Amino acid sequence: MHELSLCESLLESIEDAAKREGFTQVRRIVLDIGPFAGVEISALRFGFDAVSQGTLTEGAVLEIHEGQGAAWCFECSQTVPIQDRLDVCPLCGSGQLQPSQGMEMRVKELEVL
Numbered sequence: 001m002h003e004l005s006l007c008e009s010l011l012e013s014i015e016d017a018a019k020r021e022g023f024t025q026v027r028r029i030v031l032d033i034g035p036f037a038g039v040e041i042s043a044l045r046f047g048f049d050a051v052s053q054g055t056l057t058e059g060a061v062l063e064i065h066e067g068q069g070a071a072w073c074f075e076c077s078q079t080v081p082i083q084d085r086l087d088v089c090p091l092c093g094s095g096q097l098q099p100s101q102g103m104e105m106r107v108k109e110l111e112v113l
């Protein structure tokens with residue numbers, strides 16, 4: 001499961017931060033996930049519960065914010081907001097779009113003890 005490996009790398013980066021910054025427990029994690037990141041939120045939550053057992057993130061609240069997507073429209077020659085990869089341009093109705101924002105997943109906030 002792809003979400004499980006995402007959770008493992010998320011946990012690794014949090015453990016690195018813990019070593020660097022000297023915290024020992026995480027209370028809340030806020031994640032920003034773009035609509036095209038290809039992440040299934042329920043699978044991510046499930047995976048997170050599994051990998052956080054016995055780690056400094058055990059029992060932490062996982063807050064997930066779904067970000068805004070954007071794409072470059074070849075017809076309009078500008079960036080337009082979209083929420084789905086298959087959306088057409090909201091300005092001209094063209095399907096010639098290149099997603100430019102919304103593929104990312106990042107930790108936005110970490111509340112630690």
Ligand SMILES: [Zn+2]
Nearest residue numbers: 073076089092
């Ligand atoms: Zn357009």
